[in-house]
Amino acid sequence: MLSNLTGALMALTTDMKIGIGIGAGGLAIVILVIVLFVALRKRSKGTVAEKTLDDRELIAENSKAVEALFVLAEDNASLVEELKALQEKLKYLMPSDDSKVTEYDKKIKNLIGDMRIALTKSDGEDSKKTDAILTDLKLAVADRSAKM
Numbered sequence: 001m002l003s004n005l006t007g008a009l010m011a012l013t014t015d016m017k018i019g020i021g022i023g024a025g026g027l028a029i030v031i032l033v034i035v036l037f038v039a040l041r042k043r044s045k046g047t048v049a050e051k052t053l054d055d056r057e058l059i060a061e062n063s064k065a066v067e068a069l070f071v072l073a074e075d076n077a078s079l080v081e082e083l084k085a086l087q088e089k090l091k092y093l094m095p096s097d098d099s100k101v102t103e104y105d106k107k108i109k110n111l112i113g114d115m116r117i118a119l120t121k122s123d124g125e126d127s128k129k130t131d132a133i134l135t136d137l138k139l140a141v142a143d144r145s146a147k148m
Contacts, residue, residue: 053095054102056095059090059095061109062105063087066087066090069116072119073119086134089145090141101144104147108144111140115130118130
């Protein structure tokens with residue numbers, strides 16, 4: 001793609017006789033500016049549909065990640081039931097293009113990771129740490145739902 005772009009710019013400068021003032025260094029700068037513009041444009045997710053799709057994928061990841069917590073907490077029936085209720089709430093969250101809502105989804109993802117670590121350390125048993133994280137998870141989901 002870059003070679004096609006370079007060829008097109010060279011043809012343009014030759015055909016229009018403006019190539020006299022632009023040397024190889026000037027042409028390199030023009031190409032660099034174009035490449036940077038294209039790269040920056042691709043990096044920004046400008047459309048609402050793209051943002052909503054990204055959030056939908058994050059919601060699905062969070063819901064699936066809770067399933068791993070079931071395995072870690074399998075000896076603790078009450079915790080598994082609370083996690084199942086949490087998963088149901090996560091599963092039916094509405095995707096959004098709002099960055100504030102997306103931040104809540106990222107916070108939920110981090111809390112699920114924290115819960116995984118806490119359950120691994122406590123061998124799936126209830127502890128103050130797992131109870132605190134579960135409370136934080138419920139609160140984050142409630143706050144996220146309230147932002148919609």
